[in-house]
Amino acid sequence: MDDATLVATGLPPSGEGQILLLACGALAREIIAIKQANNLTHLDLQCLPAIFHNHPERIVPALRTEVQKYRGKYDAIFVVYADCGTGGLLETACAELGVKMLEGPHCYSFFEGNDVFAARDEMTAFYLTDFLVRQFDAFVWEPLGLGRHPELRDMYFGNYDRLVYQAQTDDTALTAKARDCADRLGLSFERRFTGYGDLQTALTAL
Structure with a gap:
């Protein structure tokens, strides 16, 4: 499966107890591998374009739109972004929207720990x-x-x-x-x- 296919992967809601992962498209392959290896069938995945890695100013507006789109369709939404160059704006937006997010300044940090x-x-x-x-x-x-x-x-x-x-x-x-x-x-x-x-x-x- 190539990166373009992975970035387009978005699974529909599938019942009670489901959590939606709103993720950076650059993490799609890794998230799918983790889901499969740990049988995390309660996690659904929707990715924003990976190119936002180069345009952090686009992350918060896009996530606001996606959270509003999927709110009420899942028991919870988890944002699979770190700060990723948003200067704290993503954390503020997640707090306002009532969703949790991944900890850390960027992917290089959370991959290493x-x-x-x-x-x-x-x-x-x-x-x-x-x-x-x-x-x-x-x-x-x-x-x-x-x-x-x-x-x-x-x-x-x-x-x-x-x-x-x-x-x-x-x-x-x-x-x-x-x-x-x-x-x-x-x-x-x-x-x-x-x-x-x-x-x-x-x-x-x-």
């Missing part, structure tokens, strides 16, 4: 997840104009010293692609196997 990530205090690392390795050209290379203007690399990445690939899965092909991403950005490479981190903990606790 929020406490572990905070303790690292890494300011010179550029992070990629499984999704961002797969979608590197669409979400990093082309939006930053590096294909057309490679001279911009130093402007964007001159203060980074390494690319950290946070691997959710053991996939040799993805690891090779992540290493290539580091080479293209002129950064040293580090791979950390995180699994699903606090994402899995939060979903299995619902």
Whole structure:
């Protein structure tokens, strides 16, 4: 199943006790894997476009619309976003709407574990997840104009010293692609196997 199919996956309400996950499309593959591995049949999934990863200003308005759309059709709604660059606006909106959300500043933090990530205090690392390795050209290379203007690399990445690939899965092909991403950005490479981190903990606790 490709990422486009996963992002489009939205399961209809299926009865009492159901919880709707309103999630970032970049997390669709991971959420489906967690659901299947833990038999979480009471969790339904609806994703917002993954490209909101690059446009955090679109997250809160879109989520407000979706919460209003599905309110009353589920026993609860859980927002599978961290702050994700909204500057606290997402947390405020969730409180106003009466829905819970995932803890943490962003996906890099909750995949590694929020406490572990905070303790690292890494300011010179550029992070990629499984999704961002797969979608590197669409979400990093082309939006930053590096294909057309490679001279911009130093402007964007001159203060980074390494690319950290946070691997959710053991996939040799993805690891090779992540290493290539580091080479293209002129950064040293580090791979950390995180699994699903606090994402899995939060979903299995619902």
